[in-house]
Amino acid sequence: MGKYLPNRNPETPTDLNAIQTQGKIELQWSGITTDETPENEMTYDVRIRAKGKTCWINAPITNSNGYRRIVALGRYNADSAIISLPLGEYEWQVQSVDQGYQSSSWSAVNSFIISSYFTANTVCLGDTTTFTDHSTINGANNSWYWDFGDS
Numbered sequence: 001m002g003k004y005l006p007n008r009n010p011e012t013p014t015d016l017n018a019i020q021t022q023g024k025i026e027l028q029w030s031g032i033t034t035d036e037t038p039e040n041e042m043t044y045d046v047r048i049r050a051k052g053k054t055c056w057i058n059a060p061i062t063n064s065n066g067y068r069r070i071v072a073l074g075r076y077n078a079d080s081a082i083i084s085l086p087l088g089e090y091e092w093q094v095q096s097v098d099q100g101y102q103s104s105s106w107s108a109v110n111s112f113i114i115s116s117y118f119t120a121n122t123v124c125l126g127d128t129t130t131f132t133d134h135s136t137i138n139g140a141n142n143s144w145y146w147d148f149g150d151s
Contacts, residue, residue, distance in 0.1 A: 007100035010035040018112035031079035037098035043074030051089035066105035
């Protein structure tokens with residue numbers, strides 16, 4: 001008979017990080033390099049929920065223990081995902097999925113806050129400063145009050 005070992009579950013991603021950019025959040029993690037699946041073929045799934053809630057926003061196809069309910073690769077082919085969400089506090093986890101459809105357990109929970117995102121032009125004293133709101137707000141209108149204490 002063959003001398004091949006059964007496919008093992010990949011390791012769980014670590015080093016979770018979230019970086020806010022213009023209206024989006026980039027979720028990053030350390031990619032898996034120790035599996036039978038080559039690093040560039042490894043896929044990942046991410047689940048996100050509002051902080052303090054129990055319902056995951058993006059309905060992962062994996063149970064809480066990491067067992068996949070549907071035989072499919074992960075949604076992301078790299079060690080990062082760029083996601084657009086409304087302003088708020090969120091928690092997230094990531095898991096690795098190899099080419100044999102084996103998945104890791106979910107990572108430790110990490111959190112991030114999506115807040116308002118503004119840029120301003122550089123001006124000389126006495127010139128008008130222009131602020132640009134790059135916030136992404138789904139289904140809501142926000143207004144901002146600026147008080148620089150100079151009037």
